[in-house]
Amino acid sequence: MNTPLFNRVAFIGIGLIGSSLARAMTKHGLAGHIAISTRRAETLAKAEELALGQSYHLDAAEAVKDANLVMICTPMGAYEAVAKSIHDTLMPGAIVSDVGSVKASAIKDIKPHLPGGVHLVAGHPIAGTEHSGPEAGFAELFPGHWCILTPTEDTDTSATARVQDLWEAVGANVEIMTPDHHDRVLGITSHLPHLIAYTIVDTADQLEDDTKKEVIKFSASGFRDFTRIAASDPVMWRDIFLNNRDAVLEILGRFTEDLTAMKRAIRKGDADMLEKTFARTREIRRSIIDAKQHIPDVKPGEDNS
Amino acid sequence: MNTPLFNRVAFIGIGLIGSSLARAMTKHGLAGHIAISTRRAETLAKAEELALGQSYHLDAAEAVKDANLVMICTPMGAYEAVAKSIHDTLMPGAIVSDVGSVKASAIKDIKPHLPGGVHLVAGHPIAGTEHSGPEAGFAELFPGHWCILTPTEDTDTSATARVQDLWEAVGANVEIMTPDHHDRVLGITSHLPHLIAYTIVDTADQLEDDTKKEVIKFSASGFRDFTRIAASDPVMWRDIFLNNRDAVLEILGRFTEDLTAMKRAIRKGDADMLEKTFARTREIRRSIIDAKQHIPDVKPGEDNS
Numbered sequence: 334m335n336t337p338l339f340n341r342v343a344f345i346g347i348g349l350i351g352s353s354l355a356r357a358m359t360k361h362g363l364a365g366h367i368a369i370s371t372r373r374a375e376t377l378a379k380a381e382e383l384a385l386g387q388s389y390h391l392d393a394a395e396a397v398k399d400a401n402l403v404m405i406c407t408p409m410g411a412y413e414a415v416a417k418s419i420h421d422t423l424m425p426g427a428i429v430s431d432v433g434s435v436k437a438s439a440i441k442d443i444k445p446h447l448p449g450g451v452h453l454v455a456g457h458p459i460a461g462t463e464h465s466g467p468e469a470g471f472a473e474l475f476p477g478h479w480c481i482l483t484p485t486e487d488t489d490t491s492a493t494a495r496v497q498d499l500w501e502a503v504g505a506n507v508e509i510m511t512p513d514h515h516d517r518v519l520g521i522t523s524h525l526p527h528l529i530a531y532t533i534v535d536t537a538d539q540l541e542d543d544t545k546k547e548v549i550k551f552s553a554s555g556f557r558d559f560t561r562i563a564a565s566d567p568v569m570w571r572d573i574f575l576n577n578r579d580a581v582l583e584i585l586g587r588f589t590e591d592l593t594a595m596k597r598a599i600r601k602g603d604a605d606m607l608e609k610t611f612a613r614t615r616e617i618r619r620s621i622i623d624a625k626q627h628i629p630d631v632k633p634g635e636d637n638s
Numbered sequence: 639m640n641t642p643l644f645n646r647v648a649f650i651g652i653g654l655i656g657s658s659l660a661r662a663m664t665k666h667g668l669a670g671h672i673a674i675s676t677r678r679a680e681t682l683a684k685a686e687e688l689a690l691g692q693s694y695h696l697d698a699a700e701a702v703k704d705a706n707l708v709m710i711c712t713p714m715g716a717y718e719a720v721a722k723s724i725h726d727t728l729m730p731g732a733i734v735s736d737v738g739s740v741k742a743s744a745i746k747d748i749k750p751h752l753p754g755g756v757h758l759v760a761g762h763p764i765a766g767t768e769h770s771g772p773e774a775g776f777a778e779l780f781p782g783h784w785c786i787l788t789p790t791e792d793t794d795t796s797a798t799a800r801v802q803d804l805w806e807a808v809g810a811n812v813e814i815m816t817p818d819h820h821d822r823v824l825g826i827t828s829h830l831p832h833l834i835a836y837t838i839v840d841t842a843d844q845l846e847d848d849t850k851k852e853v854i855k856f857s858a859s860g861f862r863d864f865t866r867i868a869a870s871d872p873v874m875w876r877d878i879f880l881n882n883r884d885a886v887l888e889i890l891g892r893f894t895e896d897l898t899a900m901k902r903a904i905r906k907g908d909a910d911m912l913e914k915t916f917a918r919t920r921e922i923r924r925s926i927i928d929a930k931q932h933i934p935d936v937k938p939g940e941d942n943s
Contacts, residue, residue: 410909459856459858463923478858479855479856479858481856508856514852517849518849518852518853518856519856521841521842521845521849521853521861522842522853522856522857522858522860522861522862523860523861524860525838525860526838526860526861526863526864527860528897528900528904529834529838529897530860530919531900531915531916531919532893532896532897532900533830533831533834533893533896534919534922534923535896535915535918535919536826536889536892536893536896537826537827537922538918538919538921538922539892539896540826544822544823544826547819547823548823548826548827549922549925549926549929550784550929551764551784551786551813551823551824551827552827552926552929553764553783553784555827555828555829555831555832555835555867556826556827556828556831557827557926558831558863558867559831560919560922560923560926561923562860562863563916563919563920563922563923564919564920564923564924565916567912567913567916567917567920568913570912570916571909571912571913571916574903574904574912575904575907575909575912578904578905578907581904582901582904582905584841585897585901585904587841587844588837588838588841589894589897589901591837591840591841591844592833592834592837592890592894595833595836595837596887596890596894598879599833599879599880599883599886599887599890600883600887602880602883604715604876604880607872607875607876607879607880608872608873608876610836610840611836611868611870611872611875611876612872613840613843614835614836614839614840614843614865614868614869615868615869615872616843617839617842617843617854617865617868618768618839618865618866618868618869619869620854621854621857621862621865624854624855624857
């Protein structure tokens with residue numbers, strides 16, 4: 334048997350992404366021991382029932398003792414508290430990483446609370462489903478997906494390389510970029526689409542009952558795609574919008590301008606503007622197909638986060 | 639062999655929906671003769687190459703001669719001209735129907751130009767893909783999908799029943815409602831989602847080149863769903879927005895209000911409002927699953943129009 338990449342890995346939080354990574358690490362023999370910590374006893378019991386690790390802890394400080402890798406998989410709103418809680422028991426030389434969808438704020442919340450000699454390599458696997466919780470995870474979530482790592486200038490390069498090895502070992506393609514750039518790109522490809530999907534589904538939810546029933550009945554025409562996106566984990570997405578506020582508001586401003594222009598074109602009956610815009614947007618779809626993105630449009634693990 | 643439902647059927651326009659219906663009618667032996675008419679010689683040649691019918695006509699007036707059923711499958715912007723062009727050769731007792739996505743305007747554009755004794759049964763199969771043209775059609779587009787018929791008070795009930803028989807024979811579930819109600823429901827479930835998808839993809843298209851490349855590369859996180867919707871036929875969608883202007887502007891107004899509230903919540907860091915909204919929208923997804931909509935999220939033929 335191969336030597337595992339990490340002797341001991343601690344997971345703080347074990348939802349969809351954390352439990353998928355734990356499963357994938359077990360499947361590929363990447364961890365000698367997986368210690369799992371959750372805030373809630375109920376979630377911990379579920380993780381144990383699913384046999385996701387070798388030890389289970391309600392105290393994160395205990396889970397991270399002797400861990401070579403600490404993977405923070407909680408909602409981002411808990412990052413600062415988690416970092417503070419593990420400060421005293423982190424092993425010198427340990428690597429701390431995460432899977433959150435906003436990187437500048439992740440670094441800001443975690444880094445000041447890590448002791449010297451501990452390496453932070455923030456990361457974001459672009460994978461997920463609209464389901465959440467430890468039971469929703471699966472070992473094959475990552476193959477064919479990107480995982481973006483956002484080391485900062487002072488991040489130890491060998492620590493970054495080890496986290497990259499981990500993600501590649503579970504099947505992901507790794508890309509490295511700055512935290513701010515990550516947040517801007519994901520603000521467009523993920524956060525704004527989610528915000529819009531949440532909003533339109535909420536708009537429909539406020540319709541009078543009869544119409545709402547029919548919207549549900551005849552949803553197979555665009556709207557249903559939005560409902561799937563808008564079924565994503567509420568706490569995770571709350572934290573994404575709170576933590577990537579500036580990038581989201583900036584791209585939302587552009588979108589709102591463009592929407593106003595479309596509205597005006599419809600009101601004025603500007604056929605030419607509408608047709609030209611709709612023809613132009615087709616090209617982006619072709620670029621994505623040419624870029625050999627996975628084309629079967631929705632598979633588990635492709636669209637959220 | 640069974641007697642076909644219609645001795646002679648004329649298709650005016652033979653894009654994705656028209657060619658799918660022609661194929662399905664042939665497969666199920668529903669038409670004695672299929673006459674196909676298109677405005678452009680190139681499309682007609684393609685239809686003939688695909689053997690979608692038994693006769694091919696550049697003159698719609700000629701195609702509809704002796705037809706028991708005339709199915710208008712052109713973009714909606716052409717409806718009035720089509721109706722005028724076939725006025726003189728429509729057979730008394732013939733049924734005229736269509737497949738357009740807006741029903742009040744379809745009736746307004748077609749009905750005044752039909753001779754007495756010809757029955758208009760406007761319809762809308764809620765099926766499609768982002769592909770267009772006669773080669774994109776397939777006989778199995780309709781099973782499991784809704785087709786909404788919008789007869790008016792003076793529509794002959796036996797004509798409506800015959801069109802209903804046709805759609806049921808090709809596998810669709812038929813629902814009958816008023817044109818205005820159809821336009822309002824589809825404005826929410828289909829037209830607004832398409833408008834938003836077109837807009838967000840256009841917003842991304844206007845980004846500086848480097849960011850745009852990365853948006854394409856990392857599109858597997860919400861945005862890609864939007865690009866598929868925004869790859870739909872530009873002329874068809876231009877006509878939908880021009881023809882369903884009032885319903886689209888009305889629901890767009892509500893959406894814009896809701897989006898402004900979300901924006902404010904993000905700006906103010908209102909965690910509670912965001913989480914509550916995101917939790918609420920999950921319920922609509924559950925209702926759709928409970929309503930036994932097709933759940934495999936995207937299959938050919940499920941999402942457009």
